[in-house]
Amino acid sequence: MAIRRGRGVAAINYPTGMNLGGDPTQALVHSTPTGNFMVTLSSVDLGQGMKQIMAQICAETIGVPTDRVIIDTADTDTGPHCMGTFASRGTHRAGNAVIQAAKEARQVMLEVAAEELEVNASDLETDGQGNILVKGAPQKSISIFDVALSAHFKRGRSISGRGMFLIPRSYPEKETGAMKPSTCYAHACTVAEVEVDDETGEVTVLTVKNVFEIGRALNPKMVEQQLVGGSWMGISHALYETTEPYYPNRDYGGTDFNQYLMPGPGDLAKTEIIVLERPSADGPFGAKGPGEMCANPQIPAVANAVFDAVGVRIDTLPITPERIMRALKAQAAG
Amino acid sequence: MELRKSYFADVRQNGLNEIGQPRPRLDSPGHVTGKTAYFADRNFPGMLHLKMVRSPHHHARIRSIDTSEAEKHPGVVKVLTAKDVPHNVYTILILIQIGPEDETVLADGKVRWKGEAVVAVLAETERAAQEAAAKVKVDYEVLPAVFDMEEALKPGAPLVNEYHGQNYYLYDSGECRKVRFGDVEAGFGQADHILEQSYQSSPIEHAPTETTGCVVAPEGNDRFTCYTNTQAMFFTLDNASIILQMPGSKLHFVGGTVGGGFGGKVDVIVEPIAILGAKLTGRPVCFIYSREEEMQISSPRAAEKVVIKDGVMMDGRIVARKVTGYTDAGAYSRHSPYGAQKGAAHYPGPYTIPNVWIDTYCVYTNRTPSSAMRGFGVTIGDFALEVQMDKLARLIGMDPLEFRFVNAYRDGDMKAHRQPTEGAALIECMQEASRAANWPVAEKYMAMSSYTKGA
Amino acid sequence: MAKVPVQFTLNGSEKAEFVDSGTTLLHALRDKIGDTSPKGGCHQGTCGACSVIIDGELRLSCLTLAETCNGADIRTTSGLAEAGVLHPLQRAFLDAFATQCGFCTPGMIMAAKVLLDHTANPSREEVVEALSGNICRCTGYEPIIQAVLTAARANSQNAA
Known part of the structure; x- marks a missing residue:
């Protein structure tokens, strides 16, 4: 039994604005x-x-x-x-x-x-x-x-x-799905490094290195706020959060902050943020929307890091200690 | 945070005075002094408190509702049921022609999820409203419920929502939104390896520190001011106007300062019934979710299931990708038909793949209706896609980061939705991540650019 | 319902009110006295947004009955700035961009103030411990931790 280390990567893009436009x-x-x-x-x-x-x-x-x-x-x-x-x-x-x-x-x-x-x-x-x-x-x-x-x-x-x-609304073609979902996309690549205790299934995210391409940082300090908070939420989604821990069973859902888990100030990963700017053609001064995409890449990066650490795939979110322990048990049983 | 200005330096506009400057936030002094006014910081003399009687069952017929004891409870001013709501069956996306209307403001004859609003009680104090709500007697006939999306799609499954007639949303393309690009079966036929995997998520709560709510004050001239933490002012006003059959000119919404949203406050739930209460009593009304309501009653991020089947070559190229996505809408549509469709627009991810097949379903089950959340339609898809990418790389013995470079989209690449790629920057993000994380990749990948095809 | 008298000092001013028995201090402050700086995020003691300082100690006003506060010295974030000059903690929260939606901010500042009142030079671990009863959903906590550490440094430099 040991603490095992792993790292994982994920790369994503994310559309700016309402899907298919039509949002004035x-x-x-x-x-x-x-x-x-x-x-x-x-x-x-x-x-x-x-x-x-x-x-x-x-x-x-x-x-x-x-x-x-x-x-x-x-x-x-x-x-x-x-x-x-x-x-x-x-x-x-x-x-x-x-x-x-x-x-x-x-x-x-x-x-x-x-x-x-x-x-x-x-x-x-x-x-x-x-x-x-x-x-x-x-x-x-x-x-x-x-x-x-x-x-x-x-x-x-x-x-x-x-x-x-107003970006005119695009209507998907019925059979082919030909459509214009968005006029610009933000991008990200995240590398997460974790420790997994193979005796308890507990995951500690040691570092998370995020590279975000957001078009233009209109106010860099405010962009940083969003990206740091988003990175935290991504890790939180990966490892902690759900209102129905045994979905599709509806029981045991959290009703307060004692039962609905999120990382507290003592559970933070060392977080690095790097921003690239490729101005979008139709954004204000080239800006894209970074608010949502910044919370996405950490989830698969952490999942991949957990596999790298202990060799089991958790394909169901959140990646709880219980799920890791069950997977390790199944792995040991061969 | 570091800004790496070496990338795309040729296209960045410089010489700006205010843009790109870390100016202090104009709202922060209010935040640190406790002076910022959120909706609940408005207090009106004589304000009533609204509390909901909610369904204890996942799926049930309502035989009868008896509010007589509740109405007699000291402090109770008004008790509302479905018959008091002028246009009780609604759906929020009707404003952009995404119907049918499928949800009741207050349950009428049936409940379809545990927690559904049945009766609204308005009282002088929160305590009186809560005590009276406990005295409302609802006689239910419990019906079979379905919680699993695959079960819900099987023939003979309990019908969740009669307004749809089947347990999935009917798009103009049929039972799912489809994307067809190239020939996916031919792609699988030529692939060196095929990998099919299934991914699943559970519902997630937005958990803003400020719960959903509103305060409504009659203006004394037939108009009503609604102080709200909605994320969408006119969307909420216009839906309230439809539900209340009240001209929009009678409604005045004030908001814009919200204690966190994350997508949870784009539903239109609290405002219409609170305005109705204010109209019928002539008194100010507040309807603010408790933390428990925020956790279990307000829409969560949908549970999703994503099945991905990929055909990959030993040199790293993905030659075919088939994705089937299922979004658990719960009992009502809210924004889920939009979210499932956004998934179809997002797959196969930021990669150039010649043969793609996508089906995304919006499925109804007897659970808390889900709705928008940060990354709507995409977050869980990205989890599935990027774990799948890791598995594929390991399957063919390639470095996971290098494998992504091989497939990354670049300007001019045709996407599965038949749009040429513009403004790509995935490659540059991965190059910078390679440096920052000390995860070296072959020089040819570090020499790539999103601008042009060919190394 | 029977009313009970409550009388206490709020940010240095004498306050007296009649409240329903069982009224929480949070409701008394917000609805009766009009100090809305303590926020009601959960009304069950799990989020910290309602935090106030009673006789020098950090308290959750949503779990404190107003009628138990007779004679108390109560401090809230709205009374922290003196003559329009921000408290070093408020200044540090501004400079560190430690507020986003701002709903948790008054409670965070109360928790940090009690820490700094007792511990002039807290370690990062002590700051984390002091903030651990307060939920923030926007920032990921790091900017808040940095703000408190910065304010502590500013305080001790002034003292030295």
């Missing part, structure tokens, strides 16, 4: 009198940071710092339609809608600035700090604060924009 999201952007920008949505932040990312996307597009953007979301009396936060769609769908709305608002802003500076709007650029400059002659400039005041009180313009993003 809209956004509205408008400027306040002093050049702050309000983004109005009905998208939901589940904790992944949707509000912050939409603020950064709007800020980048308009040409202002992120703290000049306010997010007003998920009030159906004011927010235009969003299909919802699921299917790794939030950043991609809502982000594209925000870009379109912000571009339209930016155009009005530049037109007003052009009138104030008596130049063509096409000759203007933003410095990202809240100013609009004449290209090649940056000493000639006006603050966005002043442009917004002018638009509101002098020129009677609404610095605002409408955005809409």
